[in-house]
Amino acid sequence: MLRFFSLSSxxxxxxxxxxxxxxxxxxxxxxxxxxxxxxxxxNGIDMGTVNGVLVTHDHLDHIRFLGSFCKRLxxxxxxxxxxxxxxxxxxxxxSSTAGYAEYxxxxxxxxxxxxxxxxxxxxxxxxxxxxxxxxxxxHRFVIMTDIGRMTDEAAEYASKADTLVxxxxxxMDMLMSGSYPYELKMRIVQGCGHLSNDECASALxxxxxxxxxxxxxxxxxxxxxxxxxAYEASSRALSEAGVExxxxxxxxxxxxYPSPVFFL
Numbered sequence: 001m002l003r004f005f006s007l008s009s010x011x012x013x014x015x016x017x018x019x020x021x022x023x024x025x026x027x028x029x030x031x032x033x034x035x036x037x038x039x040x041x042x043n044g045i046d047m048g049t050v051n052g053v054l055v056t057h058d059h060l061d062h063i064r065f066l067g068s069f070c071k072r073l074x075x076x077x078x079x080x081x082x083x084x085x086x087x088x089x090x091x092x093x094x095s096s097t098a099g100y101a102e103y104x105x106x107x108x109x110x111x112x113x114x115x116x117x118x119x120x121x122x123x124x125x126x127x128x129x130x131x132x133x134x135x136x137x138x139h140r141f142v143i144m145t146d147i148g149r150m151t152d153e154a155a156e157y158a159s160k161a162d163t164l165v166x167x168x169x170x171x172m173d174m175l176m177s178g179s180y181p182y183e184l185k186m187r188i189v190q191g192c193g194h195l196s197n198d199e200c201a202s203a204l205x206x207x208x209x210x211x212x213x214x215x216x217x218x219x220x221x222x223x224x225x226x227x228x229x230a231y232e233a234s235s236r237a238l239s240e241a242g243v244e245x246x247x248x249x250x251x252x253x254x255x256x257y258p259s260p261v262f263f264l
Contacts, residue, residue, distance in 0.1 A: 168200035
């Protein structure tokens with residue numbers, strides 16, 4: 001049985017797990033190893049079955065504890081060469097990931113035990129940011145967090161997913177009327193920052209297809225969004241796209257604490 005859960009999803013830290021009893025993968029390492037060591041056994045997951053960490057990009061909320069994962073668990077970190085060069089210079093990861101970084105081939109394809117992984121670039125203001133499409137246990141899982149806009153390539157992967165994890169970061173009215181400096185607001189909205197609720201909803205209309213069974217909304221802003229607003233925007237979009245109620249499971253992932261385990 002394929003399991004997915006989030007340990008945290010937002011600017012406070014990002015970390016996700018996908019796997020079966022035989023093999024699994026962690027996506028990003030923005031939470032402490034202490035939390036991982038607590039949550040995994042509570043959910044019946046043997047750390048020995050985890051193949052490593054897939055890194056999406058070099059922002060701190062995604063790599064803060066990557067060195068601990070590598071050095072203390074002797075776990076490889078898989079990343080593009082561009083992200084790898086950035087992490088080799090990053091003060092948080094420069095020394096701690098040395099010897100553990102594994103570069104994804106230039107064709108974007110990575111074969112792991114029980115898993116076939118493809119990465120694809122998405123727009124975000126990091127050195128480089130990628131999403132992942134993971135085929136495992138007869139299931140296609142696609143994750144795109146920290147994506148400033150939906151590209152044709154990202155949409156192509158999403159339109160073939162059984163499960164889609166997609167950013168729904170902010171409500172436009174809350175952001176624009178909030179206390180963030182103007183420069184930060186512009187950084188968020190201008191195509192290389194984050195997806196708004198409405199942009200996420202529009203993307204879902206574009207990619208929804210009969211095989212899509214699960215949608216998880218991730219990286220919700222603590223200051224400029226609410227789970228209710230994010231859910232409502234995406235739910236309305238699915239309804240407008242003609243999706244029968246209940247045929248797709250739509251959920252918001254919590255920011256600061258682990259989600260339940262979802263069986264996909």
